[in-house]
Amino acid sequence: MEDALPAFVLHSEASHSGTMNDAPANSSVDSDEQLMLAFARGANGAFNTLFERYRQPLFGFFRRRVADPAHAEELAQETFLAVLRGASRYQATALFRTWLYAIAFKILRAHRRKAAFRATFLGAPTEIPEPAAAGSLDVEVMMRQAVRALDAIDREVLLLREFEQLSYAEIGSLLDLPLNTVRSRLFRARMALHALLAPTAANVKEAL
């Protein structure tokens, strides 16, 4: 959306907090796309820069979607290795981050398929570790539970918007959804999450 205003309301708060999202701070002169093309031509340093920009966002992408931290690490590493393998095929027709998250989504879906298959036929334990065992914080546990209660697609739309900072169009492209559907699902997810989190917030206030 070329004439869209900057996300001055929600994201300004996010930038204040510094922890709201994992979107990379792209202040460098070289854009992601230029770096990727340079890497495809053989400049290894370009990839190092890209890795620095996206290692935390990508790890966060998997960490919030996969309960097991070890699996999240494996998947993040696998995604970067897939980027390395597919560098020669990269074309700067789309934003690098869209391409990166598309790869990440494919890897995530494959992981979910395999895990579900194992759980269905082999009876392997599903990825719901105990909070204490996972070393999770209370906020993380609360957020996981709240987000898990959302519809699967609504949840993906919300996470992609809130943490990966993708535009509606990019989310629609990733999830193969029309723009209006993305907006309505995002709205529904936010309202549902507000309803889920409101009692918890009230309890916290009362406790204080």
Add this chain to the structure above:
Amino acid sequence: MITAAHPVAAEQLMALLDGELPSDEALAVSAHLEHCAECAELAGQFRGVSRSLAGWVVPEVPPAIEANVIAQAAAPVKAGRAPIFRVSNWKLWAVGGAVAAGLLLLVLPSLFVSHKRPQMLMVQPASQPYTASQPVAQQPPLKLDQLASGGFAAATRAPGVAGDSNGLFHSVHEQSVPDEAVALKAGTIGRAVNGRSDRLTSLDSSTTPTAPMIARTVDLNIMVRDFPAARTALDAIVLRHHGYSAHLSATTTDNAPRILQDSLRIPSTEVASAVSEIKSLGRVVGESQSGEEVTQRHADLAARLQNSRETEQRLRDILAQRTGKIEDVLQVEEEIARVRGEIEGMESDQKTLEHRVDFASVDLYLNEEYKEQFGTPSTPASTRIGNAFVTGLRNAASMLLGMVLFIEEAGPVVLIWLLILGVPALLVWRRYRRMRARI
């Protein structure tokens, strides 16, 4: 919800906060937001959700990931930058190759069998005596003209295979022939065989024949350029060799080669020369010859015939010389009638057998080398279009009927299998979906 008092939708407000509204629309929604307490509260809810989510912080990336990825990126040969073949693909290739090899193993034997069969009907060449241990299929075939020029005599001299002499399709070389047949020369095969059959017929006794009686069969497939001329020439050949056509069918269709299928009967004495002339009509694309030895059958028949005739004669003598009751006389006459019936049946069989020996069967397929012709087809285009339409409708109706019949026939069985397999599959699918949602 947009109303007259509240012209901004909640989703628009959210899109404004996300920076996803076009500028003109964003200005309008912003202006509304400044004065609308309800929208301000909604915006506060959106911000609250974002603030809550902002508390969900993930830990730092483990250093192991960085070490592995950077090491891979710095590798001199970046493995898989152009991953044409991956390990999983090789597995697929291996599985595909194994399946293809299995199919090939299944198909190859049938191909060999179908090619060997016609060769077994061919004649053994004179220069290669046949032995029982030698596979028949490995022997090169001998044509009829070679046979006529001495090959047959030498072939008959070769030791025969110990087998069933009453087999339907024996190769000539499989027959064990006494020395008398060795004297047969070119052009005298049929005559000699025929003479032997005459002798056997005239003997009409229990003496065992000493020369083979062979019922010959020749299959010819010939491609001709000038179909009418070839047909005329064929008639002349048949007439010249005193043969006749037992069955003839000719197919002539538009824009297609003409085909003549003729089942000829040619005297055995002349079959070699007749076949040679027929083959000169065009290009031989297929030829096979076979001979069935009927000597033993003929001898058995002759012996049984002789016995029956003697029995009949004895019964007639009894009827003429003895006297007795009417019942006895009637019984003897009945017996005479029965024996007479048997004799007539056997005489008929004998004549048929001798006819098969005297007249070789030549099954001829005459195919025209068709060349596409210019000119208007005999059937008008409109008629052909109409015919095609009707045929199409008929085919469609037939297919629909076939589908209905198939559903009726196979439906109950399919339903049972669906119940047997479908219910567990549904349960597994549901469990899979549940697990997928939990992960």
